[in-house]
Amino acid sequence: MKKKIIPLLAMSTVLVLSVATACKKEAGKPVPNQIDSIAQNRVDSAGTVQNNVNKEAVLKQTNDEVLKALKDKDYTTFASLIHPEKGVRFSMYAYVDVKEDKHFSKADFEKYQPTKTLFTWGAHDGSGDPYKATINDYLSKWVFSKDFTTSQYSVNKFIGGGNSLNNLKEIYPKDDFTENYIKGTEKYGNMDWKTVRFVFEEFQGKYYLVAVLNDQWTI
Structure with a gap:
């Protein structure tokens, strides 16, 4: 035993x-389910980062296309970047006035751009005098008053800022915007800075212009 x-x-x-x-x-x-969950979270996080990187790259590319079209006075290309359904709004300064700012549908822009038709784009700060110009003159003399292809760039972040009210994020809370900023000179106490901002909205997988805003020091 x-x-x-x-x-x-x-x-x-x-x-x-x-x-x-x-x-x-x-x-x-x-356990296996936990492993799957952790792996999926890592994939999702990596995908989000990658998507953000790709998005910023696309916005930079589109921003540069707009600037090049303005510099070359290639308004046919500029028109192709306007939102097909929402059109584009032009604001002379940082403040967006949805009632008074000039707005064009893509079709109207293409119709009037080649013509000598005068439009009222807003009023000069200080004097309050209305600013009247053709589309071509407004784009070349106001929007692209300096060579913004050499400017400081940012996406969804303001660089320039003066004493005028900036309500871009209130008017376009869900859209992306880019800024192209040229700093001022010592001669004028750095107050002669200028910037142009482009607001983009995605449509059918591509980003289009919905707004063009200029900003500068105002009286």
């Missing part, structure tokens, strides 16, 4: 040790 009991005890001891070792190996390890 003793010879039979000893092997049974030994087998029991081995079994207990094996189970204990297995438990130690598994201790702290997530």
Whole structure:
């Protein structure tokens, strides 16, 4: 009887040790569902970062296309970047006046751009005199009054800021915007800075212009 009991005890001891070792190996390890969840979270996070990087790259590219079109006075290309359904609004200064600022549908822009038709774009700060000009003159003399292709760039962040009210984020809370800023000169106490901002909205997988805003020091 003793010879039979000893092997049974030994087998029991081995079994207990094996189970204990297995438990130690598994201790702290997530179960398969937890592993899947952690992996998915990592993929989602990486995807979000990648999407943000791609989005910023596309916005920069589109921003540069707009600037190049303005510099070259290529208003056919500029028109192709206008939002097909919402058109584009032009604001002379940082404050967006949805009732008074000049707004064009893409079709109207293409219709009137080649003509000598005068439009009232707003009023000069200080004097209050209305600013009247053709589309071409407004774009070349006001919007692109300096070579903004050499400016400081930012996306969804303001660089320039003066004493005029800036309500861009209130009017376009869900849209992305870019800024192209040229700092002022020492001659004028750095107050002769200028900037132009473009507001973009995605439509069918592409970003289009919905607004063009200029900003500068005002009296």
